[in-house]
Amino acid sequence: MLTFLGLDSFDQLYASIPDAVALRRDLQLPKALSEFEVIDVMADYAAMNHPSNRDLVCFAGGGSYDHDIASVTSSIGSRSEFVTAYTPYQPEVAQGVLQGLFEFQSMVSRISGLGISNASLYDGASALVEAINLGCVKTKRSRVVISGGINPNWREVAETFAKGPGHEIEIAPIGPDGATIWPTNLDGVALFVVGYPNFLGFVEDLEAVRGLASSAGALMVVAYDPIAISLLRSPGSYGADIAIAEGQPLGIPLSFGGPYLGLFSVSNELVRFLPGRLVGETLDMNGKRAYVTTLRAREQDIRREKASSNVCTNQTLMAIWAAIQLTWLGKSGFLDVGRSCLSSRVYLERRLVSEGLTTIETRLPSFREFPVRLKKRASTVIDEMHPLGFLAGVALEGSLAIDNFEGDLLIALTEKRTRTEIDRYVGALVEVIR
């Protein structure tokens, strides 16, 4: 082919690169390995990790949950047409991905209770960032009040990206009962962000937040746990303007934190402010139903510097996985998961109280996650529980510390945890704490 181009060497192809900037040496990188050797090396790394499995039973949540994933989800979700496709810029040959996303959007809208859902964002944190940007653009305000019960990692991300446009992020503290203490001065608030349940697992009073937002002329943003919506009313039913979530619990592996899946829904009125991709239904030339990315005029490649979001890719593959997992669960299975999480949470909480490990406090109701104050700090408990075969939870310390709950252990339940595991966990905790 070089010959065809009348060239002698690759160097000639690169003649336009000035000598001064050309790399005149080999890359200082290891030599090529066969795929088998690569897999061996990566397996060595994998062996240095401790995955959540029966040897390390996971009671940790804090934004990432150890749910059972149906075999169909990984099996169909791993088909190469989904995995190796590009963004559906040519809808005529991308109906598979487009229809999958349309169905995903439909499911997310039914869960969130809001009419419009996009085709996903990077993760829960990026959904929060986009909600803030949307809210500030829409209200032309810049004061953002975020509940202290929002995932602290997400709050940090929001604070990072707020530095760009210069939004003021204000954290409303959490009281001893686990409820957000909202500010009394509501002047110029663009949006209120509340967790549902919040990071501590407590179910906050959304009616109250709706009232606050309405009187402030602000948007109400609800950051929800999608699994909780199996039992709880939807954010939309409370009049939320925006609902965001981390979609990982919907069939996405723990994956050391990524790739995950940001869920983002808005009320119909906000559709033209929506960040990210949106798939719509239409017709082809023969009048057959077809799908296409729509309202493209919102997007960065068209609006350029006037865009209110720079999102280009989303997490399509994870959205397809979630659509498959939600279909696999279905109406009744999704409810079963919620009931199982709640039942196990109630069971474990009772067992902890009956073992004298913790006491019953007056606080908000929980769904599937709750903080526990033990005689040892959470990080110590986690370290000591590890050799007994448990990831005991998440330590509410350091950057995850939350007022009134600092040093507590945050414990999460999923439908994957069995009574046997929970009983063993309580036994191990007794051993560690006594």
Add this chain to the structure above:
Amino acid sequence: MLTFLGLDSFDQLYASIPDAVALRRDLQLPKALSEFEVIDVMADYAAMNHPSNRDLVCFAGGGSYDHDIASVTSSIGSRSEFVTAYTPYQPEVAQGVLQGLFEFQSMVSRISGLGISNASLYDGASALVEAINLGCVKTKRSRVVISGGINPNWREVAETFAKGPGHEIEIAPIGPDGATIWPTNLDGVALFVVGYPNFLGFVEDLEAVRGLASSAGALMVVAYDPIAISLLRSPGSYGADIAIAEGQPLGIPLSFGGPYLGLFSVSNELVRFLPGRLVGETLDMNGKRAYVTTLRAREQDIRREKASSNVCTNQTLMAIWAAIQLTWLGKSGFLDVGRSCLSSRVYLERRLVSEGLTTIETRLPSFREFPVRLKKRASTVIDEMHPLGFLAGVALEGSLAIDNFEGDLLIALTEKRTRTEIDRYVGALVEVIR
């Protein structure tokens, strides 16, 4: 739907089953489990096995070899169109499987050196059975001379199935040099079966066998190791009439012995005696190239009691896997595998000699597998090597005993074994034997 049929209960659907034979109780079987629980239970079983991996480095062969399998082989070979299709009875919607099999047949013919290869049989042993049946039908004789160097398991299978048509199976013993001692009386021999290399890994003289077969008016059947053909001349080049093999080394997992893949090739003259499915190229109504199962008139569903084989299914999926793996290896990679196997065999054999564990005998040349006489019986060595992290080989004892090599350890090399592993293996063997 019962209502639609005017029925009240499932029992009415089964009205034709006489009371006397109906099961009037529930099956005494466990209750249904969720897929997650099933997977847990099966994982418990899996955990009771010791797979060949870096914790148990495999030096065992004896008909099943631990080769590297390319990721594409399992990835593409696991696509549901290949996995969940039926036998290609409707060629218009089965071109994927049919073309895959056509390409497989082409590869097997190039390896075996014979013009016609079927779409696979169950395993190496079943290929031997079919070769015997073919040979006896073709020659109208029933005396079958099988080298004692044929896999003893296959020989047993051949003996089992010979009881049906009443073929007489005669085993030609193996001499101390590893070569078959063929009978001198060649009267009425239908076919001679020789291993290439034989079960002990020795490369026999096929010219001699061809001469015997020709003078007896018998067919020459070569049971080859497909990997060996990367270096060795093909059975066809020696004038073999039938070439059979266990195709497992061509990308099929160890799988505790199955599903594997019987390879079966014949010279062009024998095509109408071929057992199993055969795919041929043809045209569709528009003159486009298409594939279809052909010479169906040979098969059991058409010839019924006149068929010379009752084979119905084959191992299509494994044939597809082999076609992918052989493509992945390609012309040069296949050669690389052969060279690597031979080089490692030479290296290990030298190391064993230099450590004084064995002595050099005057015997046939080996390719990638060889028997070693140690100071302890092979089964003992295997047991003692296990805790050191090795499946040391196959014990030539009991049903696997072969004259002159009884109690020896049969060691196999593949391209997967590294120098480090081989050195560790020799070290462990020294420890066990000393």
Add this chain to the structure above:
Amino acid sequence: DSEPTIFEISVSGRRCGAIRDSGIESVDASDHLPLAYLRSEPVALPEVSERDLVGHFTRLTHRQYSVDLGAYPLGSCTMKYNPKLADTVAGMSGISGVHPHLPSSHSQGWLEIALEIESYLKEITGMAGATLSPAAGAQGELTGLLMMKAYHLDRGNHKTKILIPDSAHGTNPASVSLAGYSVVTVPSNEKGLVDLELLKSLVGDDVAGIMLTNPNTVGLFEEDIAEIAKAIHDVDGLLYYDGANLNAIVGIARPGDMGFDIVHSNLHKTFATPHGGGGPGSGPVAVAEKLLDFLPGPYPVRGHDGIKWTTPSKSIGRVHSFYGNAVVYARALAFMKALGGEGLRQMSQIAVLNANYLKAMISSYYPPAYEATCMHEFVVSTAALKKSFGIRALDIAKGLLDKGFHAPTVYFPLIVDEALMIEPTETESRQTLDAMAEALIELAKDALDEDAASKMAGGPRRTPVTRVDEARAARTLITTVDAHSK
């Protein structure tokens, strides 16, 4: 739009990835093997990049119908959906990575799997013992018949014949021949069942046994099974049960209770292991008490110190290189565990319900060959359609391909003229059955319209290739890419 062969994509010198670097210096083959034994040229395997490999085989999959793409109402083939959980099981390294020569002490998990699925099979079939060795149903048949033969030899019986109904699968007579027996065909009566009186007239001391499937291949339950069994047993004959149709009666009736002595199961049918485009299958054989000593060996037996390989005293010997298609039966066990006893019974009930529903939906256009309530499948005849514009069963089958379904089995069983044999299985929903009925009815109507019928006769047209010239394939006999150059 056809896909070139991988050899046509091949370009000299191209390759996929490298093999592992063993760290051992490569030797010269001629230093270690006689030069005369060595090949002069490498085997001419394809030379392509991994990218082109993946493109080629992935495109092939887009030219292939499969259960995962749609319904497959192939009568007698039981093409049901294969739950994906079994793939998860098959992919475990403790399942797929185990060497078959590994000593039993280190493969106890596999042996537990074997014993457990044997226990399921014994309970489902009503038998006393089982072997998992046969790699497919046909191999199971021959294994069973060789046990039958061994039994008779052991008892000093002189037997030469085996009875087979005229509706039987082709494997049955072929297996009988390979077992060294002669076949005696038992004609069906007008109801599609074995004619009991005729059968009795064929039974004599030279009869080794009978091979039946029940429900039979026209989808009907052999109501006289107890009498048939008695007639055979009266001459010390044995009853062989072809498990092809077991899917109709799991938890409802058991071959053992009907008097059968030998039962094979096709795991890919009843127990949902994927068919792989024509294999791997698995054909375990279960037997009555009196045949236990004849089972193939070695097989796993639980002892006080774990499970060990054992060969029974009068064993017919080994029938597979190792212990059968192990990963296939591990999949089947996963399926059975997921369904449980009650679920397995429901599986059969719904299979029968679906068949009767579909039969009722189409019966005004496709007269059933037999009127009785069918089991899991039914046979219709399109003989009447042939009279209008010459539309044959094959045309209807090809027409169904154009409508996005797989075709039913055609021209089987042989005793029905222009037969379509339809088995919807329990995994298709009512909606799918309705759509299939609609498609079939449209085709029947088209057969009565000259234009539409002539189109149908040339079909299918919307498939990856149009109707394939089978005769040409047999005439030209091109079975490898090298056959062209001959």
Add this chain to the structure above:
Amino acid sequence: DSEPTIFEISVSGRRCGAIRDSGIESVDASDHLPLAYLRSEPVALPEVSERDLVGHFTRLTHRQYSVDLGAYPLGSCTMKYNPKLADTVAGMSGISGVHPHLPSSHSQGWLEIALEIESYLKEITGMAGATLSPAAGAQGELTGLLMMKAYHLDRGNHKTKILIPDSAHGTNPASVSLAGYSVVTVPSNEKGLVDLELLKSLVGDDVAGIMLTNPNTVGLFEEDIAEIAKAIHDVDGLLYYDGANLNAIVGIARPGDMGFDIVHSNLHKTFATPHGGGGPGSGPVAVAEKLLDFLPGPYPVRGHDGIKWTTPSKSIGRVHSFYGNAVVYARALAFMKALGGEGLRQMSQIAVLNANYLKAMISSYYPPAYEATCMHEFVVSTAALKKSFGIRALDIAKGLLDKGFHAPTVYFPLIVDEALMIEPTETESRQTLDAMAEALIELAKDALDEDAASKMAGGPRRTPVTRVDEARAARTLITTVDAHSK
């Protein structure tokens, strides 16, 4: 032939498998949560059997083009083949099953992976440090710009503007806006390069920096890069390198050596992680020494007792819920290891060779927008074809779909009229390039024939759906199955 939505397949009461039986008695939600908080009806998710689920989504895959099915010459998107070995890696439980809150002492393998890919990225880009946090290129851009901002704040610089060439991707200006800077567009010259003199005239003390990709979006190497860097650095501005086009120059030239201070990489482009139909991506950002203190945190740092999470002193803070799209960069590391240093360089060389080859093959029919030797991609204009029978770039693109290829990028970059931007990547063989060239040339010829052109204008026709009405989608705005009923 369209596939119904999963909601249309849904039938009340149907379900797939059951969830695990925890063994814990189910509680009544109203005993534990206020009744007013509870929903009255379950969420109306689909109700289908697993069989119907699998059928539906599998059929959807047969309506979807993908790299594994064929070439994807989408300019600026680098749609190369994704080696399957990375899937094997991604599937390891020690990779995919690790909880992100697991203490670092038990996730050292992951932290080693992170450090190792960082070291590859640093060597390839010529930078001093890197973060793997950004989940995609666009997030990487914003992360980089926020570091730029933090740098200037720390230095007391007063900066308001960022320069961007007019050929830049849309994410660049959008990211600049979201970083709180204003965009100053730098026009390209007639050679398709940054106009150096014009650029110099735009540079002042208020310029925070410039965002460039090099090779640029028309596929040309910015030859004046050293001078550009000097001009920007002279005002203490920073150079941001958009890694979208890194695939052209790995091992050939390094952004760091060109004077860049911040570099993001799109791992799915250069390092072959699959694109997933539009994500997940991964957009690591590498930086020069002077920006190390500003990297997002926490990130892994090797200490004497293992690798630990650390946040640098002047960090811009966290940018992702955890540490980026971890499994994506594990895949990229596997790819890099398989290629090795020399292989990575060859990757770029062949990408550039393929682009120049394809460009040469079609240039008589598709005049390149710029004459110079291109890097990994090139832009042609179909403006001339528009004059004949009105065939636009879009029509050529759709015509290519009908010929079994994906279309190139159309109407980008904005500075070329009727642009087709073509990037074949290094993984397509010469045979594929030849076939693609042939298809493109046929289309160009068709554009000059009235009949063929009119057909092309209505295309594609052989795709799962024909040309899609995009305007209607925006007008009716049906974005969920429930929108119909509104």
